[in-house]
Amino acid sequence: MTLSEASSIAIVGGGIAGPALALSLKKHHGIVSTIYELRPEGDDRGVNIALAPNAVRVLQHIGVYDELRVQGYSYEELLVTNAKSQYLGKIWQGSKKRYNYACLRIHRATVQKALLREVKAQGIPIVYGKQLIGLHEGEHTVELRFSDGTKATSNFVVGADGVHSNVRDAIMTTKTDYSGFMGIIGMNLQRDSLHESAKSVMLPNFVFGKTGFVAIMPSDYHGTEVDFFSTMPYPARSREEWEELSSDKSKLQNILQQRFGKEWPQFISNITKEYSKEGLGLYPFFEVPPLDRWTSVSGRVILIGDSAHAFTPQAGQGAAVGLEDAESLSHTMSREGFVSDHMHFLKIWERHRQARLVQVKHVTDINGRLRSPDSPFVQYLKEWLMWGNFKWAGPMGNLEWLFGYSAEDILSLF
Numbered sequence: 001m002t003l004s005e006a007s008s009i010a011i012v013g014g015g016i017a018g019p020a021l022a023l024s025l026k027k028h029h030g031i032v033s034t035i036y037e038l039r040p041e042g043d044d045r046g047v048n049i050a051l052a053p054n055a056v057r058v059l060q061h062i063g064v065y066d067e068l069r070v071q072g073y074s075y076e077e078l079l080v081t082n083a084k085s086q087y088l089g090k091i092w093q094g095s096k097k098r099y100n101y102a103c104l105r106i107h108r109a110t111v112q113k114a115l116l117r118e119v120k121a122q123g124i125p126i127v128y129g130k131q132l133i134g135l136h137e138g139e140h141t142v143e144l145r146f147s148d149g150t151k152a153t154s155n156f157v158v159g160a161d162g163v164h165s166n167v168r169d170a171i172m173t174t175k176t177d178y179s180g181f182m183g184i185i186g187m188n189l190q191r192d193s194l195h196e197s198a199k200s201v202m203l204p205n206f207v208f209g210k211t212g213f214v215a216i217m218p219s220d221y222h223g224t225e226v227d228f229f230s231t232m233p234y235p236a237r238s239r240e241e242w243e244e245l246s247s248d249k250s251k252l253q254n255i256l257q258q259r260f261g262k263e264w265p266q267f268i269s270n271i272t273k274e275y276s277k278e279g280l281g282l283y284p285f286f287e288v289p290p291l292d293r294w295t296s297v298s299g300r301v302i303l304i305g306d307s308a309h310a311f312t313p314q315a316g317q318g319a320a321v322g323l324e325d326a327e328s329l330s331h332t333m334s335r336e337g338f339v340s341d342h343m344h345f346l347k348i349w350e351r352h353r354q355a356r357l358v359q360v361k362h363v364t365d366i367n368g369r370l371r372s373p374d375s376p377f378v379q380y381l382k383e384w385l386m387w388g389n390f391k392w393a394g395p396m397g398n399l400e401w402l403f404g405y406s407a408e409d410i411l412s413l414f
């Protein structure tokens, strides 16, 4: 008996990983699930994100890449320099030749909307404005409880409800922690409004200096618009204090000016002064600690995406690994025999995904370290190290394992 004949699947969260799972289940395996999403239809939260080839591959498999490709900026090479504009290296964040795909810089909400449009087109039910508040697991079913007092029942529940996941809280005790890093971003700058020193620089450009890190990334199809962001260590604070800092745009501008206002390439220093402070966005990064399991004890509740493994976006991989989870889980749940022995299949999936996430988190943490401010001497060493590493590894940066991943590989493990 296959899953489609025997069981129902409820997906909590209509962000990135949730709709991707629903689409992969339907398009690859003919299984119709139901999505429950907290927010109303048309929500447009988020910022520009980079979708590496391992993310784009999943989007292609579920049929939304062609639509997205023309709404974002595709690039392969990224230039790495220091604050004196000296060349440190180039890295391929995508490659049509090596990975079949370039990297795509695009707004997260554009991706989410395309996924949800396709969900609708495929006739997959999605209920907006539904906040899951609790779960009760029976022998063969799980009861979902929502904040409006309604309930639903399903054979399997997948939690794709993000870093502060209620599904996760219903099946285990964990605490999300502030990672020690935050990000400040400004979007929608006209590229030709940048200081003329930007004309001689290849974009996207990652710039590393002793006061931190700044990225300048084209973000629309023709590359005429750019965004800039910096991720940086910053002391922890309460939720209210984060909200206060987030709305204090003068303070955010001040943070940027103090770090990058002097002794940085002119086009970056100018941005810290000239970019309208009202457009600045602040993101404290929260992390889910490594979890022993991404499933409930009965195996009827499963976690994917940020709810299972949120970490900082300092390798540009959060959405990417959530998409990988989604497609690989759909191939797992549709295996012959899953209904009678779901624990067996889920354990294989979980081990495979957890091993990969350890590697991705490692790269992310190294990037966080490289982006952090340091004394002039340590910074000097870091820059030599980066230069040497680019020389040794070449533009592929030994990242084939990261960008070349295909979710279908899970099939060889069963």
Ligand SMILES: Cc1cc2nc3c(=O)[nH]c(=O)nc-3n(C[C@H](O)[C@H](O)[C@H](O)COP(=O)(O)OP(=O)(O)OC[C@H]3O[C@@H](n4cnc5c(N)ncnc54)[C@H](O)[C@@H]3O)c2cc1C
Binding pocket: 012, 013, 014, 015, 016, 017, 018, 036, 037, 038, 039, 047, 048, 049, 050, 051, 052, 055, 108, 130, 131, 132, 133, 160, 161, 162, 163, 164, 165, 166, 167, 183, 283, 304, 305, 306, 307, 313, 315, 316, 317, 318, 319, 320, 321, 322
């Ligand atoms: C500043 C920043 C930059 C980033 N840059 C990149 C990047 O360059 N590349 C990259 O790959 N990733 C990046 N990321 C990470 C990426 O955005 C996330 O990893 C990704 O969105 C996670 O997808 P998800 O579907 O797991 O969770 P989410 O996108 O958070 O979606 C969760 C969904 O669940 C819903 N929900 C929450 N609680 C409930 C509930 N109780 N009941 C019902 N629904 C609920 C939410 O409304 C939401 O729609 C970045 C993140 C940030 C903050």
